[in-house]
Amino acid sequence: MPPSPRPTPSPDRLDLIGDAWRRERPDVDVRPQQVIGRLHRVAHHLTDELVAVYAQHGLTEGEFDVLATLRRVGPPYERSPGDLAAHTLVTSGGMTKRVDRLERAGLVARRVSDTDARARLVALTDRGREVIDAAFTDHMANERRLLGALTPADADELERILRTWLATLEHPPATA
Incomplete structure (x- = not known):
């Protein structure tokens, strides 16, 4: 049928x-x-x-992004502020503000790099990992709910269309 x-x-x-x-x-x-x-x-x-x-979960969109970036790198869940900025498309100044807020909340900690005493790393705290794990679980459930407005076939087609469109916008073909 x-x-x-x-x-x-x-x-x-x-x-x-x-x-x-x-x-x-x-x-x-x-x-x-x-x-x-x-x-x-x-x-x-x-x-x-x-x-x-x-x-x-007490997070802003930017804070979620930073915590999620740290969480998905795997143990020891740390990156330099520059790496975080590059992986979240945030300026270094904007990243500093986010990390400051997250550090005050006890969700991240800054430490000196083991390989370069001039470099700093930002790492998830145990509390930060708990918060991002709970927030990510709820985030995925929310996205699944939102995508539920489409059939699976429509969602697949929309993903294909958006991937193509985004690739064209982010990497426009060279003009002659």
């Missing part, structure tokens, strides 16, 4: 905006606005949903 067709969603704000632009500027293709606008709105909603879970 074939799957039942999905109901067509009712018109949204972007449909209304698109209709108005097509009426006022029929010479301009507004389809990109329909796609980009919806993607932008979805991203906003997703961010709100993700940040709410981080907050349940």
